[in-house]
Amino acid sequence: MFGRAYEYIQKYRHLSCVSYQIKVIQSGKSTPTSRGIYLREATACQQSTEWAVQVEPKFHDDASKLEEMVPFEECIELHSSDDAVVRAPEFLLLTNNGRTFNIVVDPTHLGDGLHYYEVYGIDCKAPWRGPLFRIPITITKPKAVLNRPPLVSFSKMSFLPASFGTELDPSSFYVPFISHIERRYIDVPLGASWVEATMRTYGFDTSRRFYVDTVQICPLKRPIKWESVVTFSSPTAKSFAFPVVGGQTMELAIAQFWSSGMGSHETTVVDFEIVFHGIGVNRTEVVLDGSEAPIRIEAEALLASEKLAPAATLNKRVYAMGDCYPEYSKLPKGEYTLQLYLRHDDVQYLEKMKQLVLFLERNLEEKDVIPLNFFSEPDGPMMGNGTFKSSVLVPGKKKSFYISPPNKDKLPKSCSQGSVLVGALYLGKLSYAEGKNPQKNPVSYQISYVVPPSKVVIPLSLPVLWNVYLFLLHLIDEDKGKNSSSGRTKSIGERLEEEVRDAKIKVFGSLKQDTDDDRSEWKKLAQSLKFEYPKYTPLLAKILESLLSRSNTGGKIDHYEEVISAENEAVDSINRDELAKFFSLKSDPEDEDAEKIKKEMETSRDQLADALYQKGLALAEIESIKGEKAGGSDSQSDLFEENFKELAKWVDIKSSKYGTIYVLRERRWGRLGTALKVLNDMIHDDGEPPKKKLYELKLSLLDDIGWSHLSTYERQWMHVRFPPSLPLF
Structure with a gap:
């Protein structure tokens, strides 16, 4: 073999060292240019087509124009692998600037399936060189579906079981026998949009596994591809459904997995049936505009x-x-x-x-x-x-x-x-x-x-708003005292008063408290609202919420004492005896009035629980600032314990919402292990992302226990969980 290669090189040394670039384009078209000819669709196989082939020799970069390129000339004899399908000229005189010739492809008399042909050129003066260039021609002629309803079937496709081939050489290994692939090409009828296929298998004794794959190539779109893996434990039938595009050739490939049927000698026989369906609509995309x-x-x-x-x-x-x-x-x-x-x-x-x-x-x-x-x-x-x-x-x-x-x-x-x-x-x-x-x-x-807008808001000018305000005040004066002796529907004046009150509270809750002047104005407004609406729980809850949202408090005791005072006012505004009596009885879910009262009572209970919870946290912060322990101050300890026991009456203190107060209590009484366990449950079981305060509390618990190695580990992770700034971009 090596001797023949050496002889070939010896003969070739006096010839020009060139490669041949092939460009093929269909006659009458400017694009696209390809390396060969590929006819895939049914319309391309119904008539003969003419193609222009350009052959251009490519010299190496250092080639001399006078010595190599100008005198270059080759007489090439063109051959076709099948003259009945592909017709080409007999000879081609090729010079350094290239030459173009035409070939005709006639697939009209071909049968269904895959066909491959070539046109290749042989040097007339040196035929021993073999083909100088090849022009590949691939034709996939699809099977037409003419019957109605449109149905096509492929019967008795045989698949041998997996086995091992012959040994390559005495010291080598065995090569597994790879099952063949059955390919079929179908012309999808116009109007078809999906396929219902049925695959039947029989004639085997062990489990068999198949790959089923379909591909459609559509112009200027991604290929439409569908694939499925099917396992047959016994002879049976299975059905599939997948989308198709009408008028395009569909390639169907069925292959048996290489290890399927290992050890068996039975051949699997497959029948594949395809039924085309299609429903056309006048709208491919439906938009509901709201x-x-x-x-x-x-x-x-x-x-x-x-x-x-x-x-x-x-x-x-x-x-x-x-x-x-x-x-x-x-x-x-x-x-x-x-x-x-x-x-x-x-x-x-x-x-x-x-x-x-x-x-x-x-x-x-x-x-x-x-x-x-x-x-x-x-x-x-x-x-x-x-x-x-x-x-x-x-x-x-x-x-x-x-x-x-x-x-x-x-x-x-x-x-x-x-x-x-x-x-x-x-x-x-x-x-x-x-x-x-x-x-x-x-x-x-x-x-x-x-999604349309839920409400239409009409902007009003300031004079119009002032007139509306005066009219509302007039209605309030007229309706005062009406329907007040019974529990009937509220009058217009009462409803307007409630709307005005709720609007004031809403605006009050949005006020900022960044500076001392802002806090002073906020405090005056809070006192004014408390005087106007005494013991109104939503107002007191909003005051408490605003106090808790203050920033830059610096851990001042005065701030926490102010918070405790607001919490006491919110707690005192709620009738706890009435609340307890209500929740001791079951309400009728079908009674609308009872359900409305239940909702109001649940809101009051939540406000009471939040006030008690925040009061407990404030008491714990005051203890931490003063350096007091559980037994250090009887009065402070009694306040915390009384508040904790009152909170436990209304909510589950071990829940993620109120668990922090339970952790602080266990810590105050020296039960650090229990506190750490509850805190870990809160961190891992909470639906929301863990908060930084919970991890900081965990670090302080680890320090109190004396587990310095775990404390160091958690502190290192704090930089990952809560980075001080955004990562570099």
Whole structure:
């Protein structure tokens, strides 16, 4: 072998060292240019086509123009592997600037399947050189589906079991026998949108595993690919459904797994049947714009009778903003900072990108899925009649139905104005999809719904607002004293007074307390509101909330004492005896008035529990500042214990919401192990991201116990859990 190679090199040393670049383009077209010819679709196989082939010699970079390129000339004899299919000229005179010739490909008389041919060039003066270049020609002629309903089947495809081949050499290893692949090419009928396939196997005795793969190549689109892995433990039949595009060739590949049937001598026989289905609609994308009007959909069966059973759900995603490459990440409840980093060598392009819109997509939970309703008449959504469930589509006849927008009360609470609910619309019903949970049609159409504004706010000028205010005061004066002796419906004046009171409290809660002047003004307003609405629990709870939200308190005892005073006022405003009596009895869930009272009582209980909880934390902070222990001050200890026992009457003190007070109590009494256990449960079991205060409390507990190695470990992790700044971008 090496001697023959050496002889070839010796003969070749006097010839020009060139390579041959081949460019092929169909006659009459300017693009695209390819290296060979590939005919895949049925339309390309129904007539002969002419192709222009350009052959250009490529010299090495250091080649001399006068000595090598100018005198270059080769007489090439062209050969075709099958003159009946591919016709080419006999000879080609090739010079340094290249030459173009035409070939004709006639696939009209070929049978279905894969065909391969070549046109190659031989040097007339040195035929021993072999083919100088080759032009590959691949033809996949699909099988036409002419019967109705459109059905195609491939019977008795044999697959041998896995075995081992012959030994390569005495000292080598055995090579496993790889099962062959059965390929079929089908011309998908126009109007088909999905396929229902059935695969039957028989003739084997052990479990067999198969790969089933389909591919359609569509112009200017990604290939439509579907694949499945199927295991047959015994001779049986299995069904599949997958989407297709009409008018494009579909390649079907069936292969047995290489180790399938190991040790068996039985051959597996496969029958594969394909039935094409299709329902055409006048809208490929349905957008519900937020109005109450339904959307009209026209459906038509183009191939055979189909059962029209529309089903649509808005359960894919919710997005109010988004980007072009979404990637899903599961985030626990909390606040996050999203950073976007763009780089470019031209600052002007970056300046244009400062106002980019960010799209956020979120999957809805199963409980938030919104099924849509269908009607046969346009007034069906308003009148509530004419529900459309299913119908049989006759080929060539259209059927119309209307999609009703979802009810406002079924929208997820997290959907704000302008959000878009995106889902899928399924039309056809699979022939084998029966039972409680039938398989959905593989073909769907996108449907979206724009969440409309819940209320229309009309801006008013200042004079108009002043007149409205005077009118409201007039109504209050007229209705005072009316309906006050009984528990009847509140008068207009009473309702307006409550609205004004709630508005004042809302504005009061939004005031800032960054400076001393702000705190002074806030304190005056708080005293004024307490005088105007004495012992009103929501107001006292808002005052307590504002005190707790203050920043830069510096651990001052005066601040915590002010907090305790506000908590005492909030606790005293609640009738605990009445609250206890109410929760000792069960209320009637069908009584609307009783449910309303229950909701108010639960709110009062939560406000009482929050006040007691914050009071306990404030007492513990005062003890920590003064350096007092559990037995250091009887009065302070008694206050903490009394508050703790009162809180335990109303809530579960070991829950994640109130567990901190339980940890502090166990720590005060020296039960550090119990405190650490409860704290760890709070950190790991809480649905929200762990707070920094919990980890700081854990560090202090570890220091009190004396576990310095664990304390050092946790302190190092604090830099990872709670970094002082954002990471470098």
